[in-house]
Amino acid sequence: MSAPRKRISVLRLGHRRERDKRITSHLGLTARAFGADEIILSGEEDSSALETWKSVTERFGGEFECRYESKPLSFLRRFSQDAGDGEPGEIVHLTMYGESWRESIKSIESDRPMVIVVGGTKVPGEVFRLANYNISIGNQPHSEVAALGVFLQSLIGQIDESKHFQGGEIQVVPSIDKKQVINLEEE
Numbered sequence: 101m102s103a104p105r106k107r108i109s110v111l112r113l114g115h116r117r118e119r120d121k122r123i124t125s126h127l128g129l130t131a132r133a134f135g136a137d138e139i140i141l142s143g144e145e146d147s148s149a150l151e152t153w154k155s156v157t158e159r160f161g162g163e164f165e166c167r168y169e170s171k172p173l174s175f176l177r178r179f180s181q182d183a184g185d186g187e188p189g190e191i192v193h194l195t196m197y198g199e200s201w202r203e204s205i206k207s208i209e210s211d212r213p214m215v216i217v218v219g220g221t222k223v224p225g226e227v228f229r230l231a232n233y234n235i236s237i238g239n240q241p242h243s244e245v246a247a248l249g250v251f252l253q254s255l256i257g258q259i260d261e262s263k264h265f266q267g268g269e270i271q272v273v274p275s276i277d278k279k280q281v282i283n284l285e286e287e
């Protein structure tokens with residue numbers, strides 16, 4: 101039996117309710133769609149982001165979780181010591197200043213709970229020090245959504261959506277030329 105997959109959370113630092121509304125929402129949807137188990141929102145509280153993620157999970161299935169964290173650095177300090185099982189968790193900070201993801205992905209522990217940290221406003225220097233890995237997806241400035249998508253795809257690989265996203269109300273049927281959706285509640 102393959103080892104149980106470790107828990108992967110995404111921590112969004114420095115959310116600005118007005119300025120980051122759409123990109124934070126898309127960040128959580130990307131975390132969910134590419135296989136993370138949870139998104140943790142920090143910065144300004146924003147119930148609309150949490151409601152969006154919960155609603156998509158209800159409609160499309162799976163057990164994706166989301167919550168607000170008022171003290172992200174305290175959370176990271178604790179996580180770096182104890183991921184909840186008495187052992188240190190693994191902190192991956194995505195930043196354009198980091199080492200290449202192509203190199204560092206090879207050495208990442210495969211069995212420890214992980215938090216992937218992405219920024220919004222200026223990221224405190226302490227995040228770089230707390231992180232086990234500061235990883236770049238290229239060294240050009242782009243976006244937390246693109247960085248997370250590439251990193252999760254390389255870390256987790258292909259997801260069996262029929263297994264990963266169970267219990268939803270609807271399911272998309274891939275089509276070459278039209279929108280096709282199954283209403284699972286009528287099945």
Ligand code: SAM
Binds near residue numbers: 194222223239240244
């Ligand atoms: N103003 C923030 C700062 O100075 O730290 C960064 C703003 S950037 C648009 C938002 C986030 O996108 C970054 O914190 C990082 O997580 C991610 N990001 C942007 N470009 C990246 C890259 N080339 N590699 C990895 N992550 C990147």
